[in-house]
Amino acid sequence: MNALFKPLHLKLLLGVFLLFFVLGMTALYAVKIEFHSFENKAQEKLYLQLIAELRCVKCQNQNLAESNAELAKDMREKAYELIIKGGSRDDVVNYMTARYGDFVLYKPPFKMQTLLLWVGPPIFLFLSLLMLFRLIRNQKNQPIEKLSETDRDSVRDLLTSNKEK
Amino acid sequence: MKFFIPLIAFVALIGLMLFGLNNDPKLIPSPFIGQSAPQFELPRLYKPEQTISVDDMKGKVWILNLWASWCVSCRAEHAVLTRLINKEKIPTVGLNYKDYGTEDYGDDAVQWLSSLGNPYYAVAVDTKGMAGIDWGVVGVPETFLMDKKGIVRYKFTGPVYQKAVDETLIPLIKKLREEEG
């Protein structure tokens, strides 16, 4: 009988399944809800995007949007202020990096120091696929190796060692 | 040979980890070093009708010290800082960060200074913390040293201690004072 259809497994699956859906009330940190009115949707979008991509420099790896730290609040405020004055994405980013360096950006800028970071993954992929291709090509021409006599013995040893028990 | 590649990569990784163990990931260098000091013009703590600005300090080697009465490590560094200021007679602006005038804290800044002593040339009040952001504050206390041209030459993050004063700050102040204005 196939285990998939055993009632025990079904119950287990159902249990785990329910667990993920039933839970309704949960605790979380006091959310700081701030109101910002924007002139248009684009500004609001820019603001939300920026506070998600800028790092709260004081926190343990949190962005501005998620942090409750005072400093994060001030930095959000500053970002809002710049955007509402008509600042572009670059204006806010430049303001922040002038004060906190590239550390404040979760998306590191493309420059000499971050070259490997940005070009690394595609190069890894390309090189490894190339190597793989050549490997498959080469192994086709290789003769199939026969087991040597000593290898045979060692396999036999391994298999028969059971009887010592 | 190709089977040794993982081993070599691993050795490099261990080297990196060893560096990581002796490194504080939270210490961020200030990008202001070698740049002009950011401007501010803020009301003074004891004379709120007057203001103090960065331009007022032009031509002098000076210190900007960010502090707040709610900050515990500021209390710890205060004596060391006072000794430095008195010894070197260096004009020091205290930037009172998010403290005076906020309803929770009242006149705490004034009380704090009257009980611990006021070594500052002037105290600028940054209620909203926006001047702090302009200076790239991460946490109080922070201490900046400017040369005669108003360029930031050094930043000390966290409470200053005697050894840092003797070995780094004082020699640097002496050097900056010899430079042309």
Added chain:
Amino acid sequence: MIPEIGHFALILALSVAIVQGIFPLWGSLTAKPQWIALAKPAAYGQLLFMVISFACLVYAFVVNDFSVKYTANNSNSQMPTMFRVSAVWGAHEGSLLLWAMILSGWGAAVAFFSKGIPPIMLSRVLSIMGLIGVGFMLFVIVTSNPFERLLQIPLEGRQLNPLLQDFGLIIHPPMLYMGYVGLSVAFSFAMAAMIGGKLDASWVRWARPWTNIAWVFLTLGIALGSWWAYYELGWGGWWFWDPVENASLMPWIVGTALIHSLAVTEKRASFKAWTILLCILGFSLSLLGTFLVRSGVLTSVHSFASDPGRGLFILIFLLVVIGSSLILFSFRAHKLRSVGSFSLISRESGLLVNNVILLVMTATVLLGTLYPLIIDALGAGKISVGPPYFNFVMVPLALVLFSVMGLGFFLRWKKDSIERVLKKVWIPLAASLVIAFVLPLVVAPEFNFKVVLGLFAGSWITLAALMWVVSLGRSPFKLPLASWGSVIAHIGMATTVIGITLVSLYDTEKDVRLEKGQSYEMAGYKFAFEGVEGHQGKNYTANRATMTITQDGKHITTVHPEKRDYGRDAMAMTEAGIDAGFTRDLFVALGEPLGKDAWSFRIYHKPFVRWIWLGAILMGFGGFIAALDKRYRRMRKIAVEPIADNAGKKNQPKPASGVTI
């Protein structure tokens, strides 16, 4: 007294582990059957003493023994018993003890279900697990002893963050550790195989079900962590690319690659060296994760209180374990020549492509996680690498992977032709393209090409998997469990992909100010604010809002988000109201009063967010039933058959079942 017993049991477990680590291995090299025979009893003994030790620590928490420093720091008599028990692994020392106990549990399980494995092999496997155990137990005893006493006994333990008193946090760490540590089994098999220098791939057959089970735990552990972050941290996020999360993702990706590569090595005796390298890599990344989390080398939201001394210990441990295994690999790998060749279009090639992409993904996560450290070490400043980077580079890699994933089902071993495969896949391929382009046009609020890509990946994998079952032309009830497991796990992956795509691109979030009687509309739902009432809880006072949610005038649900005050010292907590659903979550958090019956709210609409974790459950379930496959038992029987006539009927091995659950 009890804590001292715990401490003593831990030392005994260490002694047993030392015996287990040295003698059976030595005996296997010098042909001493008595020493070899030590392996099994030692594995059981180690588990026994670890369980005693761990039970003593749990006892200290349950009876609120605050003379134990670790208890006083991490527990509190006000907490319910359930949370006092889970607080045992809430911090560094206890969680490490749990790690060590789970490790000895895996060791004992391998010993127990080892009927088909030759004693020499088994003794080596258990010895290596014993040696790993020695490292961890020494780590606990030397640097992080949870049984340390306090001279001045506090009356009450430290106040615990209410965030940590949660169901998700009770089961998330043990699941994850089961996964991390489970990878040590495959590692030990690979090491044992290399020590023996055997050419055959029989060890792979024994290692496969264990790897599957470890992977299942890892999958569920990661999903639980993500789920917990979603509802508990309350920012509506489910994955943050935090170093700690990455540390769990890397072994998972390598584990996924390993499961596929083990299949090839077992069935076709190919990629032998590669499979061994993956075994080493998987466990190494588990250890590396442990190091990153506990040493404070990288900043993370979840990191334990860091301690460079502990960091140095793990680093040395890492050096010994991984270093020695890689040295062994360097000198032995060339002996592991694969037999049998295959052409460019074959199932072998397909699985190798899968492995290569998965490893590139792992390398990318590793690169991004460590890059700030590399730059810092080179003195080139401080940078951050976060979600925008990882999403940018990982999504294309994943898309490449998903596009070839569906093909893999239909590829034949050894040699296949493109024409034949295309003939098989064109229906699911065409169908998924239609779904991907038409569905967003018809239902979605706005057309987005990224949605097309996500939907294509999801439906293509699902349809290809189902089509494959159909194309086998057998009754689904007669299909082997391993095949079912594979199909279910791949559909699980597809489910998660669709969930991730839809929630990432279509979720809405808004902070609003509402007066009593006002309402706000989002994604077709109307959130009507009915007012806030004072509410007295057991140890808190709260403001409790009532929010009625309707859709086209039809009542959907009423949620009650709260803002709780736990008294002077505790942080104010927000209790969000979540209406979870199959196709969307509605999420309301209460903010501040804004005067005159007006309050601030944060409202989220998260379409298909549950699919992310639903997919993970399916993946876990698939991996689990695949491990139950009868084939592993049958294969083992064949493997030991040659000795049957020598050993006589009495010793004929019984078919062993390969799972522990």
